[in-house]
Every structure is written in C-alpha cells, then in structure tokens.
Amino acid sequence: MANTPDSLDLYAKVEDLLGVKESAPRLYAHYLLFLQAIDFDTLLDVGCGSGDFLQQMQKALSVPTVKGIDLSPLMVAKTLDKGIDATCMNLCEAQEQYDVITAVFDMLNYLDKEALMHFLVCVKTHLNEGGYFLCDINTLYGFENVAVGSFIAEDKTRFLAVDSDFEEGKYISEFTLFEKENQCFVKSQETIGQYYHSIDEIVKLSNLELLVDDEVNLYDFDMPDKVFLVFKKV
Ligand SMILES: C[S@@+](CC[C@H](N)C(=O)[O-])C[C@H]1O[C@@H](n2cnc3c(N)ncnc32)[C@H](O)[C@@H]1O
CATH class of the missing domain: 3.40.50.150 (Vaccinia Virus protein VP39)
Structure with missing residues (x-):
C-alpha cells in the first residue's frame, strides 16, 4: 500500500x-x-x-x-x-x-x-x-517501542485520533481527523504506512x-x- x-x-x-x-x-x-x-x-x-x-x-x-x-x-x-x-x-x-x-x-x-x-x-x-x-x-x-498504540490530541478546531501498529516490518497508522467547519465537524480518515x-x-x-x-x-x-x-x- x-x-x-x-x-x-x-x-x-x-x-x-x-x-x-x-x-x-x-x-x-x-x-x-x-x-x-x-x-x-x-x-x-x-x-x-x-x-x-x-x-x-x-x-x-x-x-x-x-x-x-x-x-x-x-x-x-x-x-x-x-x-x-x-x-x-x-x-x-x-x-x-x-x-x-x-x-x-x-x-x-x-x-x-x-x-x-x-x-x-x-x-x-x-x-x-x-x-x-x-x-x-x-x-x-x-518502530517496536516508540510509536505503537493509540494517540489522541485536540485543539480548538481539530480532534485527532491515531491508531498505530507495527507487524512484520510494516508500521501502519490510521489517522482520523475531525475539523470544525462553521458549526459542524468534518471527518476525514487516512492510513499512512512506514516500512522498516x-x-x-x-x-x-x-x-x-x-x-x-x-x-x-x-x-x-x-x-x-x-x-x-x-x-x-x-
Ligand atoms: C515525517 S515527515 C518529515 C518532514 C520533514 N523532512 C521534517 O523534517 O519535518 C515525512 C515527509 O515525507 C514526505 N514524503 C513521503 N513520501 C515521499 C516521497 N516518496 N517523496 C517525497 N516526499 C515524500 C511526506 O509528505 C512528509 O512531508
């Protein structure tokens, strides 16, 4: 991927x-x-x-x-x-x-x-x-120790959740972002891969x-x- x-x-x-x-x-x-x-x-x-x-x-x-x-x-x-x-x-x-x-x-x-x-x-x-x-x-x-698991961060206009896992040389992070637009939050989701x-x-x-x-x-x-x-x- x-x-x-x-x-x-x-x-x-x-x-x-x-x-x-x-x-x-x-x-x-x-x-x-x-x-x-x-x-x-x-x-x-x-x-x-x-x-x-x-x-x-x-x-x-x-x-x-x-x-x-x-x-x-x-x-x-x-x-x-x-x-x-x-x-x-x-x-x-x-x-x-x-x-x-x-x-x-x-x-x-x-x-x-x-x-x-x-x-x-x-x-x-x-x-x-x-x-x-x-x-x-x-x-x-x-890869194995620093950044696996779940991470959540937010500020006034954004809410972010990242779920990361490292298996067989592949580090996969699922990013879910809610961005404030007017009075609503717009959701976007993407995956980023890293490789050892x-x-x-x-x-x-x-x-x-x-x-x-x-x-x-x-x-x-x-x-x-x-x-x-x-x-x-x-
Ligand atoms: C973790 S960031 C590091 C950014 C920057 N070098 C720094 O020190 O802050 C990795 C960057 O590599 C870019 N990137 C990933 N794959 C790439 C590729 N094949 N060619 C050029 N840029 C790429 C990403 O868009 C991202 O901006």
Whole structure:
C-alpha cells in the first residue's frame, strides 16, 4: 500500500499535534554538524515537509541554493510560505543534480521495499560526483517501542485520533481527523504506512559509500530509535 497525496496531506494537517516538531531540532543537529564540515553549493531536501529543516539549515549555513520537494501539496505550500523554493514532485522527475541530497525525519521509512529501490537509484542519479546523501531511518527498536498504540490530541478546531501498529516490518497508522467547519465537524480518515529498512539494505541498494552511521536517541528510551546515515557518491 503506497502512501497517497491525500494521506500525506492529512498528515500535513495534523503534524503540529503529534509532538514531532519538539523533537526535530535534536535530529537536525546531526545533519547540521555534518554539513558544517563540508563545502557545497546546492542542497535538495526530499520529503521537505513544512520546510523547517531547510529553514534551519539556511539560517545556519547560508547555502547558495536550497530546494525542497514533497509529495504532499499541503507540505509544499507550507515550505513556499517560508520563502523557500519547493515543488510537489517525485525525486526521479527532478531535472538537476545536487551536491547534497537529504531525506530527513523518517522520509525513507515512508517507502516500501520497491519504492526504496527506485528512490535510491534516483538519489545516485541526482547527486553530483563526490556529492553526499544524508538521511535517517527508524531502528527496529524505534518502530517496536516508540510509536505503537493509540494517540489522541485536540485543539480548538481539530480532534485527532491515531491508531498505530507495527507487524512484520510494516508500521501502519490510521489517522482520523475531525475539523470544525462553521458549526459542524468534518471527518476525514487516512492510513499512512512506514516500512522498516536495515542499514545493509540501504547500502546495497544505493551503490553509495557509507561514511557515517550514528545512533540517535531522540525520545530518551533505553536504546537508539533512529540511525543517522551519510553516504558519498564516489
Ligand atoms: C515525517 S515527515 C518529515 C518532514 C520533514 N523532512 C521534517 O523534517 O519535518 C515525512 C515527509 O515525507 C514526505 N514524503 C513521503 N513520501 C515521499 C516521497 N516518496 N517523496 C517525497 N516526499 C515524500 C511526506 O509528505 C512528509 O512531508
């Protein structure tokens, strides 16, 4: 089951209720530390979401050219609102090559095995020689422990329920949203799938050289819930 623009748009509507924005800076710090240490002119962020990552990197590093792409039209609109170049498209359709490509905060986990294979081929195609691919993936521990079960959140205009389960490498989240419109609540429901991938799979499929694999403990559990990876096109 592939994620659709509609399901990704529903996620875009409720991301601020999920608490991920609060944890993101700790993850972004891994990216910033690496990017500070290299010379580059162009950066493409795939799955740019609402553009927070690009905004923070731009502030810290003043990269000459940054661009975001995402399959959610709503996310792209949020990035554009921040004054950052963004387009709703698949990486494989991109016309340019870049010094750095990033896929931040679980983006790779949104791809099933087949989509991951195509995606990583396109990462290599769209990197300049000597370019870097930076990403993070959820560990098995992260999938099994951090986000399974039910979650409810609300504010003045929205009520959200998320039910998540992880089985046989697949993490399925059912999102149910009630949005206030005039005096009524409008219900929408979508499913988002995430998929466990090992570092070895990504190394094999990417045909890139693995430079960094750092454990990340974003939620202060007993074991790392994510891994930060850096690859080089050699
Ligand atoms: C968890 S969010 C992370 C957003 C952002 N990178 C951040 O750090 O906040 C994952 C994002 O990946 C996007 N996405 C999922 N599959 C994608 C694909 N195949 N190509 C581009 N974007 C995708 C989703 O729409 C969503 O915005």
